[in-house]
Amino acid sequence: MFQNLPFWPESASSAAGNVDALYIFLVVLSAFMSIAIFITIIVFAIHFRRYKHPEAEPVEGSTILEITWSVIPLGIFLFIFAWGAMIYFQERTPPRGAAEVYVVAKQWMWKLQHPEGPREINELHVPMGRDVKLIMTSQDAIHSFYVPAFRIKQDVLPGRYTTIWFRATKPGTYHLFCAEYCGTSHSGMIGDIVVMEPAQYQAWVQSGGAFLSLAANGQAIFQQLGCPACHKAETQGRGPTLIGVYNRPVQLEDGRIVTADENYIRESILAPNAKIVSGFKPIMPVFQGLVNEEELNALVAYVKSLNQPSPGAAALPTLAPPGTEVPGSKD
Ligand code: CUA
Numbered sequence: 315m316f317q318n319l320p321f322w323p324e325s326a327s328s329a330a331g332n333v334d335a336l337y338i339f340l341v342v343l344s345a346f347m348s349i350a351i352f353i354t355i356i357v358f359a360i361h362f363r364r365y366k367h368p369e370a371e372p373v374e375g376s377t378i379l380e381i382t383w384s385v386i387p388l389g390i391f392l393f394i395f396a397w398g399a400m401i402y403f404q405e406r407t408p409p410r411g412a413a414e415v416y417v418v419a420k421q422w423m424w425k426l427q428h429p430e431g432p433r434e435i436n437e438l439h440v441p442m443g444r445d446v447k448l449i450m451t452s453q454d455a456i457h458s459f460y461v462p463a464f465r466i467k468q469d470v471l472p473g474r475y476t477t478i479w480f481r482a483t484k485p486g487t488y489h490l491f492c493a494e495y496c497g498t499s500h501s502g503m504i505g506d507i508v509v510m511e512p513a514q515y516q517a518w519v520q521s522g523g524a525f526l527s528l529a530a531n532g533q534a535i536f537q538q539l540g541c542p543a544c545h546k547a548e549t550q551g552r553g554p555t556l557i558g559v560y561n562r563p564v565q566l567e568d569g570r571i572v573t574a575d576e577n578y579i580r581e582s583i584l585a586p587n588a589k590i591v592s593g594f595k596p597i598m599p600v601f602q603g604l605v606n607e608e609e610l611n612a613l614v615a616y617v618k619s620l621n622q623p624s625p626g627a628a629a630l631p632t633l634a635p636p637g638t639e640v641p642g643s644k645d
Contacts, residue, residue, distance in 0.1 A: 327483055407479075413428075414446075416615070422500065432519060442482050447479040456496065464482065552597065565592040566591060567590040567592050
């Protein structure tokens with residue numbers, strides 16, 4: 315709606331309209347207040363200079379006036395807060411069934427991996443109209459994934475996952491920037507988001523040839539590292555079974571109950587002793603330094619893929635049986 319204004323960034327995502335509306339509201343409100351204050355100052359300056367200043371009159375407090383000028387701004391600020399919070403939660407809560415793209419940032423490039431297998435550098439192809447969830451981490455410094463046309467920006471941190479999602483609404487090529495100063499070539503850490511018609515996108519995926527999916531890749535690494543020796547699928551091994559663990563509550567040895575989200579799985583691989591599952595011993599070796607970020611992403615994708623119910627799979631006593639809904643689970 316504001317596309318014709320100069321300097322207005324293109325809007326190409328489902329979130330863009332909401333962000334723009336709030337932004338316009340803030341600008342109009344600020345402009346209105348600034349103009350009102352300036353006019354008042356000028357009018358008073360002229361008035362009291364021209365008509366001499368009257369004898370100074372002591373001004374007594376006015377409760378009604380004070381309440382008015384406190385309550386009205388408070389109401390406006392709370393309104394802005396509620397509006398902003400709504401948009402924030404929309405942008406932070408990926409819809410169910412969103413396609414998951416893993417992002418690894420490093421000095422100074424973006425590495426992106428599709429669930430179907432294709433990898434890209436500084437370029438991300440996505441179909442129009444599909445929800446895309448980005449699961450992001452950094453190999454070194456703090457970076458920030460910023461796509462102005464989608465109105466999304468999210469810091470990318472080393473040592474943990476952060477997520478953001480978008481739904482592209484218009485085919486085209488849009489700028490991807492790094493929005494956090496990350497060293498000498500920060501300004502060169504840019505890329506393109508290419509939004510394609512769904513059919514075109516399918517053709518693009520197939521043109522890349524046959525890929526091992528990210529989860530299948532993760533399964534191969536899982537075998538190589540000897541994980542199945544303890545994490546057995548059908549029976550309870552020395553480690554907990556991983557079937558159906560993703561996004562479910564896990565009872566820990568110290569009594570806490572945590573949700574097995576991406577960050578939990580990640581931590582359980584790199585630093586297994588940080589959270590010991592109830593009933594198990596801290597015997598798992600530490601994999602920090604033995605797997606790189608991309609291998610880690612593949613392992614996480616593999617563990618997540620084990621959520622499909624498989625017949626005869628044993629579940630941890632504290633876990634809901636595979637396939638059941640857990641209240642509050644995000645995915
Ligand atoms: Cu990466 Cu700035």
